[in-house]
Amino acid sequence: MIQKTRRRPQFSPLRYPGGKSALFGLVNSSVRENGATGGTYVEPYAGGAGLALGLLLTEHVESVVINDLDPAIYSFWRAVTRRSDEFMERVRSVELTMNEWNMQRHVYTHPSAHSDFDLGFATFFLNRTNRSGVLNAGAIGGKNQSGPYKIDARFNRATLLERCRLISLYSDRIDVRNEDGLAIIDEFAGRSKTFIYADPPYFEKGSQLYLNAFKKADHESLAQALNSRADSLWMLTYDDAPTISSLYSARRQFDIGVYYSVRNARKASELLIASDSFRLPEGHATHRA
Known part of the structure; x- marks a missing residue:
């Protein structure tokens, strides 16, 4: 028999395959x-x-x-815990377009050419705008944004900013390792x-x-x-x-x-x-x- 489990409020800014x-x-x-x-x-x-x-x-x-x-996931956690204000400002201001998606995808696929902070944000951006949150998948809605859901479908700024804000309050109690x-x-x-x-x-x-x-x-x-x-x-x-x-x-x-x-x-x-x-x-x- 499988024990039923209750869904809990979500605290992580990331969507993750097999999340527990x-x-x-x-x-x-x-x-x-x-x-x-x-x-x-x-x-x-x-x-x-x-x-x-x-x-x-x-x-x-x-x-x-x-x-x-994974250096990309590590870079995200370092960015959101150690540079919280700067990270949240990017969440507020980033454009949710395919042009932005392509730029963030380039950062993610060419990490050595960018800062760890930029890699961390690109990882977050793709996680929230890709199908099922899979980093190597395509954008929600496709390249032409012709699908039933668009690139912003899982990017609720207010919700994500609140999760990042809460993390920032506890950042000195979070030990991030790679x-x-x-x-x-x-x-x-x-x-x-x-x-x-x-x-x-x-x-x-x-x-x-x-x-x-x-x-x-x-x-x-x-x-x-x-x-x-x-x-x-x-x-x-x-x-x-x-x-x-x-x-x-x-x-x-x-x-x-x-x-x-x-x-x-x-x-x-x-x-x-x-x-x-x-x-x-x-x-x-x-x-x-």
Whole structure:
């Protein structure tokens, strides 16, 4: 049986494939159940970081670590947390046209010719104006803007500015990193009142959704790192793949329900894997035999 999940308010300015905002109740309860309230919440593969922001902005944790190896995603998080006023001014003033889209696309595809701030904003712009938020997809409405939705369909300035403003208020409690996720796990695993939630690229369809998709060896390396730290406080979610289940055969595994927003809204079963010390709150997932 798949446990129903409640949709939560959106805190992240990014639209992200496989975003886990619907798991806010589970993660929030897990932080509390495992004594990490007021501590540090760590996402080694942050992406849109909706859960991290939700926990921080509702004061359930004292600080968050947002890590992403993708330099474009990292540049966005650095820009919105370290140069908030300048970033928000661009959100206010940027034109929502195909001419602007082409310029921002050029920045994104030629990062070495532009500043990290410009790359971060271009990443944000494309995420909000591309189909399903996929950075290498085309613009909403197409090149001729002849589709039923136009390029501005997911660019609500007022909403996005408010999310950026809230992030700016908490920026000194957000640690943005651009490292390999394994290095982040190695650094934070075992620390007092530190909760790690790993949400790596999907195993079966990751190459269709992420520019930095994992290879099989990457999934195996992650499993080795987490299994070797089974006494630390962590949880992990994946698409439901037999290979992944096998890699974590020594750990407890659960079925959870997650909403997907790429291409079409649907709900599917995903796999949650927990460290040995992790206490799963009742009523959020179904244990696998």
